Amino acid sequence: MTLDSQETPAAIVDVRKMEKNIAAMQERMNALGVKFRPHVKTSKCVEVAQAQIAAGARGITVSTLKEAESFFAAGIVDILYAVSIVPSKLPRVMALRKRGCDLKIVVDNASAALAIVEFCKTAGESLEVWIEVDTDGHRSGLKPEEDALLEIGRILHAGAIKVGGVLTHAGSSYELNTPAALAALAEQERAGCVRAAQRLRAAGIPCESVSVGSTPTALAARSLEGVTEVRAGVYAFFDLVMHNVGVCAIDDIALSVLTTVIGHQEDKSWVIVDAGWMAMSRDRGTSKQSRDFGYGLPCTLDGTPLDGYLMIGANQEHGILAPADAGHAPDHGDLKARFPIGSRLRILPNHACATGAQFPEYHALQATGELAVWSRLHGW
Incomplete structure (x- = not known):
């Protein structure tokens, strides 16, 4: 995989x-x-x-x-x-x-x-x-x-x-x-x-x-x-909380959630993805810090942060990506062309412990680009 x-x-x-x-x-x-x-x-x-x-x-x-x-x-x-x-x-x-x-x-x-x-x-x-x-x-x-x-x-x-x-x-x-x-x-x-x-x-x-x-x-x-x-x-x-604390760079964050674009709301500049709070968790730990990352920071598939976008909302299985500044959407051309249905993104989490807890396993990205499955423990 x-x-x-x-x-x-x-x-x-x-x-x-x-x-x-x-x-x-x-x-x-x-x-x-x-x-x-x-x-x-x-x-x-x-x-x-x-x-x-x-x-x-x-x-x-x-x-x-x-x-x-x-x-x-x-x-x-x-x-x-x-x-x-x-x-x-x-x-x-x-x-x-x-x-x-x-x-x-x-x-x-x-x-x-x-x-x-x-x-x-x-x-x-x-x-x-x-x-x-x-x-x-x-x-x-x-x-x-x-x-x-x-x-x-x-x-x-x-x-x-x-x-x-x-x-x-x-x-x-x-x-x-x-x-x-x-x-x-x-x-x-x-x-x-x-x-x-x-x-x-x-x-x-x-x-x-x-x-x-x-x-x-x-x-x-x-x-x-x-x-x-x-x-x-x-x-x-x-994670993003640790980034705000000042002990890591964005590029140091090793955990992300892979997600797929499933829809758009063009009038709001929204991109809808299949990772909601069941994937990201409800942890909003950055909301009280110097920079609020919403429910997470969207990145391209190679891990490059998407300039000007955040995951601003999360329902159970729907995530909403939108401009961080609602009044000034980034000028990246047509929303559907930039984020076509079926395209993939990665979301960096606020709290790695909470986001990890949403999954029964990790998919470990190797240097070759292949994914290995690592089981994750649940329960008490």
Whole structure:
């Protein structure tokens, strides 16, 4: 199959761009002297994870236990499940551990910590637990100076549970767009997580790993003193949100949606395509950024952005391409001649994770122009 013959809509991964992105991040982590543990929730794809490990990554981060089970079945052993655990999921965690998976779990509250201790006591087994730290008020975790950090550490340690480390995610980095602001947040992320580890160690609680990361802060950090590993995910594909943040060029975006022109509304300068929100997702992450890309940036089949056009609207199976400036349509001649029925385009996504999630598989574009099928994991 090629781009000309593949049924649409389809999720296309440009393998050359993906491998370039993977290599650049790994080289940066090597230069900063830290282990790199990529987050596979972006791709949920074994072939992508294998490319990351081949480049030098050590271990992976997952967001679901199904990911952990699937990637372990594919031969990846060192796995961090970076979502705060609930007691009902502990049997699945233990089953993976007993099969040889070096699975680490995460807590950010005393209730979960007590449940882990009780579960392990009953099972006569143990788990490795990391404590989540909040360094930017983005979502989950404990502030580095909170009393609860030491309370959780003591509950686990006293219950013979290994406190393997602390981790944080500076998700608010997605809201920034200058090198100085990103560098400052990267330092805040580093310092806060290191401080949490220091407090645990001072209290007599071993804490070997200090794990930080988001794609923007990983690429902006100037020093990672005290950090043992970095996590990032979307960097492998990048997307329009990351472009607006300022950490990638349009040409770095490796994921696109292949689509076919199915109609026109000439009086509105609209081009109708067969990729709606079921293909692109409803993610409008660029709407609050400096440049709004609508539902995505249309490109020619070779990946060249279409000057002056955006995907301005999306119904379930219909996408609407139109001039970005509704009052000033680009003068490209006859709309039907430029975008004939049956012609193909590619749409760059706002959020690679969300767009990828719409598809059961990727079509990996090789240097030869041929497409290979890579399965994508679904579910929890």
